[in-house]
Amino acid sequence: MSTAIAEKRPSTLRGASLPKWAPYAIAAGSVALGLGISAAAGLNSSIQWALMAGVLFVLGTYVIAARVEGRRQAKDRVATALVWVAFLLAVVPLVSLVWSTVSRGVKVLDFYFLTHSMGLISDSEPGGGIYHAILGSLEQVALATLIAAPIGVLTAIYLVEYGRGNLAKAVTFFVDVMTGIPSIVAGLFILSIMLMFDMQPFGFAGSLALAILMMPVVVRSTEEMLKLVPNELREASLALGIPKWRTILKVVLPTSIGGITTGIMLAIARIAGETAPVLLLVWGNSIINANPFEGAQQSLPLYIYQQYANSAGAGAAYDRAWAASLTLIAFVMILNLVARGIARWKAPKTGR
Amino acid sequence: MAKRIDVSGLTAYYGSHKAIEDISMTVEPRSVTAFIGPSGCGKSTFLRTLNRMHEVTSGGRVEGKVLLDDEDLYGQGIDPVSVRREVGMVFQRPNPFPTMSIFDNVAAGLRLNGSYKKSELSDVVEKSLKGANLWNEVKDRLNKPGSGLSGGQQQRLCIARAIAVEPKVLLMDEPCSALDPISTLAIEDLIGELKERFTIVIVTHNMQQAARVSDRTAFFNLAAVGQPGKLIEIDETERIFSNPSVQATEDYISGRFG
Numbered sequence: 001m002s003t004a005i006a007e008k009r010p011s012t013l014r015g016a017s018l019p020k021w022a023p024y025a026i027a028a029g030s031v032a033l034g035l036g037i038s039a040a041a042g043l044n045s046s047i048q049w050a051l052m053a054g055v056l057f058v059l060g061t062y063v064i065a066a067r068v069e070g071r072r073q074a075k076d077r078v079a080t081a082l083v084w085v086a087f088l089l090a091v092v093p094l095v096s097l098v099w100s101t102v103s104r105g106v107k108v109l110d111f112y113f114l115t116h117s118m119g120l121i122s123d124s125e126p127g128g129g130i131y132h133a134i135l136g137s138l139e140q141v142a143l144a145t146l147i148a149a150p151i152g153v154l155t156a157i158y159l160v161e162y163g164r165g166n167l168a169k170a171v172t173f174f175v176d177v178m179t180g181i182p183s184i185v186a187g188l189f190i191l192s193i194m195l196m197f198d199m200q201p202f203g204f205a206g207s208l209a210l211a212i213l214m215m216p217v218v219v220r221s222t223e224e225m226l227k228l229v230p231n232e233l234r235e236a237s238l239a240l241g242i243p244k245w246r247t248i249l250k251v252v253l254p255t256s257i258g259g260i261t262t263g264i265m266l267a268i269a270r271i272a273g274e275t276a277p278v279l280l281l282v283w284g285n286s287i288i289n290a291n292p293f294e295g296a297q298q299s300l301p302l303y304i305y306q307q308y309a310n311s312a313g314a315g316a317a318y319d320r321a322w323a324a325s326l327t328l329i330a331f332v333m334i335l336n337l338v339a340r341g342i343a344r345w346k347a348p349k350t351g352r
Numbered sequence: 353m354a355k356r357i358d359v360s361g362l363t364a365y366y367g368s369h370k371a372i373e374d375i376s377m378t379v380e381p382r383s384v385t386a387f388i389g390p391s392g393c394g395k396s397t398f399l400r401t402l403n404r405m406h407e408v409t410s411g412g413r414v415e416g417k418v419l420l421d422d423e424d425l426y427g428q429g430i431d432p433v434s435v436r437r438e439v440g441m442v443f444q445r446p447n448p449f450p451t452m453s454i455f456d457n458v459a460a461g462l463r464l465n466g467s468y469k470k471s472e473l474s475d476v477v478e479k480s481l482k483g484a485n486l487w488n489e490v491k492d493r494l495n496k497p498g499s500g501l502s503g504g505q506q507q508r509l510c511i512a513r514a515i516a517v518e519p520k521v522l523l524m525d526e527p528c529s530a531l532d533p534i535s536t537l538a539i540e541d542l543i544g545e546l547k548e549r550f551t552i553v554i555v556t557h558n559m560q561q562a563a564r565v566s567d568r569t570a571f572f573n574l575a576a577v578g579q580p581g582k583l584i585e586i587d588e589t590e591r592i593f594s595n596p597s598v599q600a601t602e603d604y605i606s607g608r609f610g
Contacts, residue, residue, distance in 0.1 A: 232443060232447040233447055233449060233450070235443065235447075236443060236449070236510070236513075237449070237460070238405065239405055239440060239441035239443075240437075240460065240461035240464070241433055241435075241465060241517060242433070242460075246464050247464075250460075250464050251460075254451040255451050348451050348497075
């Protein structure tokens with residue numbers, strides 16, 4: 001008599017599964033197939049084979065996974081495959097943009113380029129620099145921020161902390177409307193005022209138009225950040241007998257200051273690249289004008305446009321436009337990094 | 353310095369919804385009064401009317417009188433900010449200010465009210481933390497963030513913060529519901545000590561806790577969902593739990609609900 005050892009039953013929890021390298025193999029296979037098909041059909045656009053490879057990757061994943069693992073796992077893998085394809089489609093233009101800007105921008109980007117203006121050099125000749133454009137951009141953006149950030153933050157505080165009833169609804173509505181104002185319209189609005197008073201173009205006029213564009217962005221982001229502050233904190237503070245305005249100043253704002261700063265920085269990044277209002281109101285200038293309140297100024301996006309448009313195809317002007325583009329991207333990038341740094345530095349601490 | 357509270361004919365609304373109706377009671381100074389009753393019966397709402405926190409909620413308004421030592425909290429020209437300095441509050445979930453250190457949390461009430469002398473601040477903080485039985489645990493890390501403490505410690509930090517401004521009355525809205533039994537015990541012991549100095553009102557869902565810590569107990573109930581909550585009875589805790597005069601109270605306490 002021996003006790004029969006029960007035969008091990010097949011596990012209901014474990015099924016057949018594709019090896020870890022399967023997705024990579026399918027990807028490589030679809031790329032090869034995509035290349036092969038386009039070569040065979042005599043297509044020479046790289047977009048075609050890439051799109052074909054993407055479709056083949058998704059289909060191939062489904063078919064193979066469905067045969068080996070079953071339909072449910074196949075759907076899971078297809079979802080993953082779609083996410084990857086979408087990610088690549090989004091990254092390809094970004095990488096190619098950064099690549100072409102950097103590769104063409106570094107040609108003339110040097111210390112001299114950053115510290116000299118165009119002066120009397122004509123647009124089609126080599127030489128010159130963007131110091132006047134950097135200076136103008138910085139001044140115009142800084143002035144716009146000085147106007148838009150306080151108004152935007154205070155509006156958001158009103159909407160979140162005090163706003164009730166029709167006035168708050170009206171403010172929210174107009175902020176929404178302002179978000180949709182095209183930059184050229186903001187420029188025309190300021191221009192119409194300037195024409196009424198018979199004024200000449202100057203940097204601050206551009207700042208005003210940029211401030212109009214920046215304000216709704218600041219209001220929106222600050223509003224979201226203030227809404228994230230838990231109501232318990234406000235109540236805790238009020239219950240201590242702290243007046244509402246001090247509660248907002250000392251409890252609500254410090255808790256959300258990281259997010260608010262990030263929002264303002266991103267709004268700055270958004271207006272730093274605006275060309276249309278600057279073109280209308282600041283005009284552009286090839287010499288250094290450090291005074292934003294009088295006389296035409298230059299700005300980086302406008303400089304890029306003018307180098308490209310007015311140079312009659314001269315290679316030197318193209319190089320300068322690319323170098324200025326690179327500078328502008330770097331400026332925005334640095335702002336974003338600073339914003340992240342501030343957000344991390346000011347985030348409520350949880351450490352022990 | 354503890355004060356008596358006399359409530360008469362108090363009705364509170366959220367917009368057009370009547371949350372509690374016609375409540376009258378007296379809360380004795382230097383005693384612990386517990387509010388018990390089913391969820392939604394208006395215990396917390398009533399508690400919040402006692403320091404005018406109810407009106408912070410949008411649409412919140414109140415009819416009736418709340419006398420704090422003969423002064424009507426809802427009278428003409430009464431500043432809700434001053435009311436809240438006299439009547440402090442501890443909330444259900446610990447809510448230390450996340451941007452502030454332990455020291456700053458306790459000092460927040462004084463600092464942000466602007467009514468303090470610099471030299472006294474650290475004394476007040478030490479006294480309040482000792483009063484909340486937290487001093488020994490945090491005295492070496494007063495400048496660390498308050499959110500790094502455990503839940504029970506955070507709640508005691510909030511109590512220290514509330515008593516640092518020397519209120520006359522301390523309202524506690526289910527202060528132990530988010531805490532483990534040991535932290536609960538620590539806070540119940542603390543309530544026993546604090547009642548020597550303050551008038552304490554505590555809302556709790558824990559009947560044993562009400563029996564353990566309170567001198568008087570008030571039972572609230574509501575007729576049906578959507579109806580306003582009402583005060584059924586208030587009496588010595590011992591009587592409420594042994595021989596209540598209303599059948600509904602006995603049903604609730606003994607678990608024969610509804």
